[in-house]
Amino acid sequence: MIAQTAFDLIFRNALLRSSAAPVDIGVKDGRIAAIEPRLACEAVEVDIGGRLALPGFVDSHIHLDKACLLGRCGHNLGSVSEAIRAVAGMKRDFTVEDVYTRGAKVLERAIVHGTTRMRTHVEIDPRIGLRGFQAVKALKRDYAWAIDLSLCVFPQEGLTNDPGSDELLVQALRDGGETIGGCPYTDTDPNAHLARVFDLAQEFDVDVDLHLDFDLDPSWWHLDEVCRQTERRNYQGRVAIGHATKLSALPPERLKAATAQLAKAGVAVTVLPATDLYLMGREATYNAPRGLTLAHKLVDNGVLCSVATNNVLNPFTPFGDASLLRMANFYANVAHASVRDFDTCLDLVTELPARLMNLTDYGIEVGKPADLIVLDTEDSRFAIAALPEILMGFKSGRKIFERHQAVLFPPSESGKARAVIPHA
Ligand SMILES: [Zn+2]
Numbered sequence: 001m002i003a004q005t006a007f008d009l010i011f012r013n014a015l016l017r018s019s020a021a022p023v024d025i026g027v028k029d030g031r032i033a034a035i036e037p038r039l040a041c042e043a044v045e046v047d048i049g050g051r052l053a054l055p056g057f058v059d060s061h062i063h064l065d066k067a068c069l070l071g072r073c074g075h076n077l078g079s080v081s082e083a084i085r086a087v088a089g090m091k092r093d094f095t096v097e098d099v100y101t102r103g104a105k106v107l108e109r110a111i112v113h114g115t116t117r118m119r120t121h122v123e124i125d126p127r128i129g130l131r132g133f134q135a136v137k138a139l140k141r142d143y144a145w146a147i148d149l150s151l152c153v154f155p156q157e158g159l160t161n162d163p164g165s166d167e168l169l170v171q172a173l174r175d176g177g178e179t180i181g182g183c184p185y186t187d188t189d190p191n192a193h194l195a196r197v198f199d200l201a202q203e204f205d206v207d208v209d210l211h212l213d214f215d216l217d218p219s220w221w222h223l224d225e226v227c228r229q230t231e232r233r234n235y236q237g238r239v240a241i242g243h244a245t246k247l248s249a250l251p252p253e254r255l256k257a258a259t260a261q262l263a264k265a266g267v268a269v270t271v272l273p274a275t276d277l278y279l280m281g282r283e284a285t286y287n288a289p290r291g292l293t294l295a296h297k298l299v300d301n302g303v304l305c306s307v308a309t310n311n312v313l314n315p316f317t318p319f320g321d322a323s324l325l326r327m328a329n330f331y332a333n334v335a336h337a338s339v340r341d342f343d344t345c346l347d348l349v350t351e352l353p354a355r356l357m358n359l360t361d362y363g364i365e366v367g368k369p370a371d372l373i374v375l376d377t378e379d380s381r382f383a384i385a386a387l388p389e390i391l392m393g394f395k396s397g398r399k400i401f402e403r404h405q406a407v408l409f410p411p412s413e414s415g416k417a418r419a420v421i422p423h424a
Pocket of ligand 1: 242310
């Protein structure tokens with residue numbers, strides 16, 4: 001039994017995915033100090049009421065710098081190259097304030113949807129210079145009370161073919177870039193692009209997170225080169241590839257081989273359902289392929305995967321609310337996930353992206369930061385299916401948001417108003 005006054009705060013009756021029955025969570029100095037069925041202490045209490053507590057969602061791939069652009073461009077774009085061209089044209093005019101304002105909007109939505117960790121890609125090239133990077137750095141600082149934001153700097157327009165990008169990338173890595181990205185499919189020399197990205201990763205001792213491919217033609221790809229570079233440089237467990245839509249176009253035998261290759265090289269895959277579904281398969285006039293790589297199946301075969309947001313309300317994805325619970329639901333539905341896969345689908349927006357980002361302080365465990373969100377459900381198995389409300393969130397034991405439950409007003413015999421909370 002822990003002595004009284006040992007805690008600053010106790011969460012009572014929290015259902016954890018790892019516990020059969022609700023537990024109490026004691027918090028001291030912003031960290032979890034104890035997890036037990038019944039803690040005796042007189043600290044401030046928050047009653048979770050047997051509801052599900054998670055350590056927050058982890059968005060391992062989002063673009064805050066080019067979010068919320070729908071009002072500025074045509075809405076009839078439908079291909080990857082058109083989307084890249086449209087943003088390239090607009091970003092020359094981006095100011096630090098502009099990027100900050102649009103990014104803050106998305107960040108605040110993500111926070112109230114329960115995201116506690118996020119990796120944002122930030123475009124670095126001569127068109128935008130370091131303005132986007134500066135804005136996102138300011139967002140990281142200003143929202144540190146609610147979310148851990150990590151910056152992945154990357155050359156969206158290519159590297160070897162875009163003079164000036166390399167120097168800017170180096171500057172960003174010196175000045176707070178925490179991960180390096182790459183985009184070989186926009187470079188005239190994809191292998192040289194990858195080699196330079198890996199050189200910089202080693203020089204600055206940062207992880208690699210690539211935009212790998214974005215089409216459904218499996219006759220060529222850069223995946224072999226990524227795995228080769230990863231193994232040659234001993235970077236297993238430090239490399240992720242985003243989209244990887246070609247994997248969705250492989251027949252079973254080739255997919256099996258690619259899966260084994262990814263698992264062996266320790267290369268993770270991030271699936272971005274909203275964008276992949278929007279941009280892929282548009283040339284088909286019927287029975288359109290959806291271009292969605294089946295992350296939960298890759299996970300079953302030893303590949304680390306995540307499902308993430310990518311873009312919000314821009315030419316790449318004219319949808320989005322930065323809710324990862326909704327995204328996991330969307331993914332599971334389109335990916336033909338069965339009920340037995342639902343747990344993995346929840347992992348894809350929590351534990352697995354935390355591992356992909358090599359976060360060491362994530363999870364509801366003694367010694368870790370008291371970061372948690374509360375979902376209005378008493379059964380974790382169906383959280384992604386039923387989309388429960390996310391009622392509140394805490395970071396380091398401090399409440400960062402709460403959501404009030406909707407109320408029904410059924411008529412009553414007496415004519416007296418009554419309010420009823422709908423069943424969760
Ligand atoms: Zn992306």
